[in-house]
Amino acid sequence: MTLSTADRSGLTRVRPALRLGPLSLVLRPTMLLIVILLAAVLFALFCLDITTGAAHLPLGRVLDVLTGGGTRSQRFIVLDSRLPRALTALVVGAALGLAGAITQSILHNPLAAPDILGITAGASLGAVAVIVGTGGAATGFAASVGAPLAALTGGLLTAVTIYLLAWGRSPTGDHGVTGLRLVLVGIGVNAFLVSGISFLLARASLQDAARAQLWLNGSLNSADKTRLIPAVLALAFVMVVALGSARTLATLRLGTETTRVLGVRIQTQQAVLMGAAVVAASVATAAVGPVAFVGLAGPQIARRLLRTPGEPLVGSALVGAILVVGADVASRTLFPVDLPVGVVTAAFGGPFLLYLLVRMNRKATLS
Known part of the structure; x- marks a missing residue:
């Protein structure tokens, strides 16, 4: 049987597949090229971040030190002072981008991010409580681990609270958590936690309030190996869970009814993926x-660059890392003072949030 020209023109071109034993992958050359370009941009910013500082080091000298060369003073500046900061910026940005991609994919809402849902505020409240409660007398374990551990505990407890408050009956009559209800509850809990942070700062001494406010701005000045290693381990864990559940995550984007027909346990998979996102954030x-x-x-920029139907996991992690590392470079080169990286990302994120709101409003008006 032969097809006419009209019939052939109506067929959709199938992308080439790559088969390695039992594995079968669809080749998307354009997407792969963009991912490689994002990785190249991240590597360039990472190297530039290491060269930036009070004592400027040429890029060639930095690469020489990273490959085992350089003098003792140069190795101290690069390996002990600047490399942990640059690596922390990279890992933190990738973790936040990945966490945002997971939450936005599950909740079908581009505004569903850890800082909007209250996860970040819960972590901040825990850390501020430790910083203010120690009265500046924290040393040893409390100084290096106390606030980060309290932040991790606060974020996890906040996520559990939001999930329990958002649990209820869906429009279809099933019990569970819906995306809209979770976002609304998260916004309310976020406002409550922010007021709690303000209360602690108002009652703290001037010195403790200044220390807490510096931490609340997202500063990389105190980045070291003690805080970097847990972040790397958490990012690796979340990346494995997310990539292992990539097909399930794509199925969850199809809607409740379609997902249930395909045999996916919606509430269980949502809980696992949301837990991974909360750990990363x-x-x-x-x-x-x-x-x-x-x-x-991060996820919204990656989605537009890669032109995917949902928020891409690897692309979101790369864009998130680019945003944080780039913000660290900008904070030390474009301004007369060394600004906390959170101030720079907030200055960029505010207009981007307005853009998303305007775009969502236009879609709602057209529909």
């Missing part, structure tokens, strides 16, 4: 403090 916040709008903007 809480650990990132515990490492450097709240870095605003990265979890919101």
